[in-house]
Amino acid sequence: MVSFDILVAVSLAYVAILFAVAFLAERATDGRRAQWLRSPLIYTLSLSVYCTAWTFYGAVGFAARSGLEFVTIYLGPTGVLIGWWLILRRLVRIGRAERITSIADLISSRFGKSAALGGIVTILAVVGTTPYIALQLQSVTLSLSVFAAADPAAAVQASPNSTALWVAVGLAVFTILFGTRTLDSNERHSGVVMAIAVEAVVKLVALLAVGAFVVWGLAGGVGNTLALIDTSPIAQWSVPNSRWIGLTFLSAAAFLCLPRMFHVLVVENSDERHLHTASWAFPLYLLLMSLFVVPIAVVGLDMMPEGANPDLFVLTLPMTQGQNGLAVLAFLGGFSSATSMVIVAAIALSTMVSNHLAAPVWLRSRGEGATVSGDLRNVVLMSRRIAIAVILGLGYLYYRLSGGGAALAAMGLISFAGVAQVLPAMVGGIFWRGATRIGAAAGLTVGFILWAYTMLLPSVGVGTILSAAVVDQGLFGLHWLRPRALFGIDGMDPVIHAVFWSLLFNTLAFVAGSILSTPTPLERMQASQFITAFDQGGAARSWRHGVAEAEDLLLMAQRILGPTDAQRLFRAHAADQGKTGYLPTPSPSFLEALERAMSGSVGSATAHAMIGQMVGGASVTVEDLMAVADETAQIMEYSNRLEAKSEELTNAADQLRDANMKLVQLSHQKDAFLSQISHELRTPMTSIRSFSEILQDGALAPKDRVKYATIISDETQRLTRLLDDLLDLSVLENGQVALDIETGSLAQVLDRATAAADFGGDLEIQRPRQADAILLTTDLERLAQVMINLISNTRKYCVADHPKLKIRARQAGGDTELDFIDNGEGVPAAHRQLIFEKFARISDEAKAGSAGLGLAICREIMTNLGGTIEYLPGQGGAAFRLRLPASQAMAAQ
Amino acid sequence: MRKHILLIEDEPNIVEAITFILLRDGWQVDAHSDGATAVSKVQSMAPDAVILDVMLPNKSGFDILRDLRAVPETRDLPIMMLTARGQTKDRERAEDLGVSAFMTKPFSNADVLANVRALVDRADG
Amino acid sequence: MTAVDDPKQNQPTRLPRSRRLTEIAIALPFVGGVCVGIPVLWNTDAEQGAGVATSSAAIYLFSVWFGMIVLAVLLARAFARQDQDA
Structure with a gap:
């Protein structure tokens, strides 16, 4: 017997090794040897977070109960990967092109960077993942209790509940240390991915070892095993048609929509070509994980006492046979399955929570002025840590509520059905240009509510949230609203019932909402970005790395600078480098120039972060998150304005x-x-x-x-x-004139002006009678200059036989008005706007010494004096009114 | 017989200068300063060559040139344009309209004379 | 983006093969889907206790599964070769 203490010690040592692996991998990323960390093999192994404790323990239990039905859970993902060309390729391309950080980000970004949609998907994902985390807690608790029960010397014969709590706390601490150790700019975690890959190997080896032991050690070879199957309680397999197809579809949908799967598939993907390898290697991994499930189940049913939990056969079979080493390996395999799932799920979910719930709320609470500041770093880190704790807390709560007794497979399916609600919006979003934000929100909401009502709430136990009356008689006593028989359709399998109705109405609401609503301009733009993500380059070119990088830069620059300017910039730099086309080598000088150009649009910090993200990879941290948040906030605000104020x-x-x-x-x-x-x-x-x-x-x-x-x-x-x-x-x-302010009478100014302007001629000037009484405080010299211009204009342009210039003065409210009216023909209405412009002689008749600047100068002087000059219509001849403010000295300077 | 030049220009001092140098060189010169009546003046006087300013009161030199080129009698008349604006697009426009020679102010007297002689000689030859 | 260096224009002879590959890539999951869906057609009924032998069904399913993986390997290698040529 393995003592309980030794097991705990082995587990802790294993955790320490994982920590070291993650730490070393992250350090290696900074250096030169990062290449193999980003190999297709590591990518494929990281996908194995799909195989959780549910696979490790639960598949055998599933098989023991329902025969071959368990393979549906692995055939769905196999189909998705074998058909990578259809959906995954597109998702990965879009994810990279649009710098998607999570599935919530994908949906939000596709539908016009909608914060609301990001929030809905985040909540859905958190709620949908909760049963799944509960499942991991339950499996670790169960496996520990197996060892504890077998070791009478175990120091703590803990109750399952407190064990689960300790496991939850441990995982939370572990994940916080592991997943929020750094705030990586592109949400890639090479350390975590490496640790996950190691765990993938551990769980595969463990399961294969147990399987080999069972087939060759216990059953006595392949032939005997097949014979044993044919005599077992599951020898006959009735294909449950609706479940067979429904569960395969559901697992395929969940594979795409599970936050942790999206994270490893899309977000952590560093090279599209990795999909080539994963397209066969991951199905092979799944096949190997499934290969010994039926033999283990059959042998377990055969050898284990009646009533033994088939979910634990993987562990209990070696134990009862005295294979302690194998049992510990099996335990570590299950432990790996559970921890890797919880870690990645918590990282993915906490990213979503911080980016789509915490950061928007924080930015909004800061009001309009929330710009770049260091505070966001703390907000993000703290919200992620809190989110991880809350997510694990919810998992624990669900475990307690559901009584810890449910079969692992049943809990996993609830989770699958929950996250699958994202599928219509996701697939519609990347294939259907007409899909809109309203449609997506409607579909998600309807699907979420139906899933919660028909599947999640009943699962936590009748009488907990839904009363027995509701379950039996329907909501409000309406018979057709019974959560397990909607519309009075009885007899459907509960899982298929929930999946069918929720996804059906989800899709209908999504399609109807999309057709009936009009997308905002931003949505249209994003839709075309997403849908044409592939048709732009041609497949062959996109995989050449060097080109792809410059192309990525161009794609990004186009989003910020606009296509015309971005293309012009790129083309110019390509030409400088002696290249044709639009893709220059991303040299430091070109990157600097690009960053400068982008700074003009989004600010320098953001531009820097964005370029760093595209080019350098790991070095950017906080700025980048702020860039994302700021950009989103800006675009949100912009789109709100577009919607609300189209007028x-x-x-x-x-x-x-x-x-x-x-x-x-x-x-x-x-x-x-x-x-x-x-x-x-x-x-x-x-x-x-x-x-x-x-x-x-x-x-x-x-x-x-x-x-x-x-x-x-x-x-x-x-x-x-x-x-x-x-x-x-x-x-x-230029307003550079120095005014010489003095006080004098109007008469003085007129004297000065007439003396200067009056060189001969027969112009008669009528001066205002009260000229002596009117006192002006202004630059008298400049005012005289205006008058000289007006008088000499009259002299030049007044065509009357006996030209007369009448000057009137008026003081009102401190302002002084001076009118200069002659008895000529005046200025035609059409020209009155023009006469104050430079060189605006009305006729081209060149009067000697006149360049047509006089009135322009008058206007500038009056402006400098704080007053105005304007043409006064309806006075018989040409008439100009000067207006001076009471104390222009203050007004003008 | 002395060749007859019609000068259409509104700056009195420039009229005086050009008239002086042409007379001294042995040409017969008439001056006209209004754009609106310039075309009929040309038609009634039938000069051997026209010197035409661009910035004229009431009608621009370009419009006058276009009107003159539109009728057969003056289609081949040597016309030299003078402009003080000195932009290449003015020159292009004048050439499009069929100007015979184009000069920018200020000019040298010798160039004016050389251009006028060349124009009239070419028309004769 | 304009067709600055559109590979299709430069290499017209490559088009049929890449298109064939694409078509195979699209067809593959549907073929797999049909093969995996075949058990639905088996004459089984849980109510009447009728079923197929789990062992033979398992052999069939794992064979189909493995066959799809082999096809996927071949396809992935063809794509990789095409990338190298391009």
């Missing part, structure tokens, strides 16, 4: 169009301005050059010489004035 979006589009038109106009204006300056500068220069040459030629009459010299002088002055005006305008426009 606003239309307005925004209009505004954008206007802004674009303004930009185009501005560009035209700039061209026109340069063209105008060119014209205004070249015209006087033409005269100057031409007459200079004439003067150089000599032989001119003195009268002509003087005349031409005068023209040159005038044109030079014109040039100088133009340059002065331009400089003035530039200073005013």
Whole structure:
């Protein structure tokens, strides 16, 4: 007999070895030798988390009760892997392309990064996995109790309940240490995967050893074993048609949807080509695990006393035969099965809980300003640790509620049916463009409720949550709502009943909801990303590693920069490297450039994390999670806005169009301005050059010489004035002008202006009577400049026989208004907007010395003074109104 | 007989300069400053060559050129354009419209004379 | 993405073989499904106690299972070879 203490010591030693393996594997990932850690073999072995204690112990029990039916649980996954081309290839490609971190992330991401869907799937997964974890607790408890019962010297003859509790606590601590030791950016855990692979070998070897012992050691060879089968209680096998097909389908669905399976299949996948190997190697693993199940069951039924639990034959057969070493190996195999499942499931679930429940809630509670900060790291780690503890706590609770007496297979099937509810949304999401968020949410919710009502709640024991009355007479006494006979259909197998109705209504709700709802733009975008994930590259190219990397970068950059810009960037860099096409070698300089480009869109921290994730692998930690959270939050907010305020979006589009038109106009204006300056500068220069040459030629009459010299002088002055005006305008426009604020009367300013502007001519100026009384506090020099411009404009453009300029003044509420009104023809309405623009002479009639800058300068001066100048219509002639604020000194500066 | 040049230009000083150098070189010169009436002026005067500014009041030099090229009588008339805007697209536009020569202000007097002579000679030859 | 270096355009002769492989890959799980589904057609009825011998049924199922694995091996090797050629 193996003493209980030795067994515990062996278990602890085994755990220590696993820990060492995980630790060394994780260290090796950082170094050069990481290649073989990511081999197809390790990938295949990691898939064996499918084979839990249910397989290890429960399959024999299943076979002892129902004959060959147990193989359905392994034929389903075999079909999925053999048909990897159909679904798995697509899932893995999408998972890698979209950086999917869990099945909840897949569903959420496909349906427009919906936080709600991520939450629903997470809750479903947690609830669905709970019976499964209970199953592992139960199996470890049972196997321990076998040893404890056989060892009278066992120090603690613990009750099964407290044993289960200790196992749960132990596993929780172990998983927290194991799974949240590092916060890996891409949710890959090479250490855990390596440990799982080791456990996969241990459980296969253990089961094969027990099987070989049973067949050749106990039964006496293959022939005798077959003969023994034919005389056993399960010699005749009646194929249960609906269960045969239903369970095969269910196990296939669960294989794809179980959070831990999705994790090892998709998230931990480092190379699509690994699927090639796994497509035959994992079915082979399953076949080997199943090979000796029937012999063990038959021999157990034959040799073990009546009433012995067939779930434990794997353990009890060697023990009763005195094969202590084999029994310990079998125990370790079962222990491996249970622990690997719990570890991976807890890691996968805690990732989902932290990413889809904790982080969104935390981000929301932080409000709008929740940006990049170190706090998220703690939130994520802590929420994962808590999630692991809660998940194991739920498993323990379920174990207690269900009484610990259920067959392992029955508990596993409940779990399978629960997580299979994700299947319609998942398969629909990757194949059907029309699938929408509403449809997915409806399907998941309906399926979840039906599964819980028909399967989960009855399983925890009648009278616990569902009263006996509900089970017998239906909800609210409605007969057709009996949880085990919906719609009054009796006689169906309970498992098939629950699976059939829940998945049927799930699918119907999913399809109907999708057809009846309209996807948001983000959903459409994600749908096309998911559905065309494959058609873009062509299979052959996608497997060339170097190309795939640059291509991954391009895919990511397109999502952030938009296809046009991203492709332009990539093409330019490829050209720099002397390559054609869009895929440059991901050299450090190119990566830097890409990161810079992306920083513009998502911020530098996020861009850095994303590039690091694509290229470096393991080095990025916290930033990456924050990137994911931030990006999701941003996109969520964006999509909410799209939904809620489509009208606003239309307005925004209009505004954008206007802004674009303004930009185009501005560009035209700039061209026109340069063209105008060119014209205004070249015209006087033409005269100057031409007459200079004439003067150089000599032989001119003195009268002509003087005349031409005068023209040159005038044109030079014109040039100088133009340059002065331009400089003035530039200073005013840039707001760099230093104002010289003083107080004076309007009369003083008018005196100064008329004196400067009045060089001859017959313009009559009517000044306001109260000019002396009006005091202005402003830059009087600049104000005079405005008036000079207005007066000389009148002089130039007023076509009346006796030009008159009437100046009116008015003070109201501290503001001063000055109107300059002439008796000419005025400015046509169509031109009134234009006259304040640079070079905006209305007619092209060139008045000597005028470049059309006067009113533009006036407007800039008035703006600088805190006032306005505008055209005043309806005054007979041209009229301009100046408005000055009371204390412009404060207003303007 | 002296060849007749019509100068369509609105800057008085430039008109004066070009008129002076052409007269000195032995040409007969008339000047016109309004864009709107320029086409009929050309048709009524039937000059041997036209010097045409681009920025004219009421009608641009390009429009005048296009109208002149549209009728048979002036289709082959030598027309030299002057512009102060100095953009290549102006030159391209003028060439598309069938200009005979194109000069950017400011110009050298000798170039103007050389261009006018070449234009008239080519038309004669 | 544009068809910058679409392998299909460069190597038209490879198309039939890769397509054949793809078709086999798609057909395989359905063939397996039919083989695994065959027991449903066996004349068994739990009510009347009629059934097949568990031993022969097991031999049939494990043979089908193993056969599918062999086919999957061949297919995976064909894909791997195609990758190397490409």
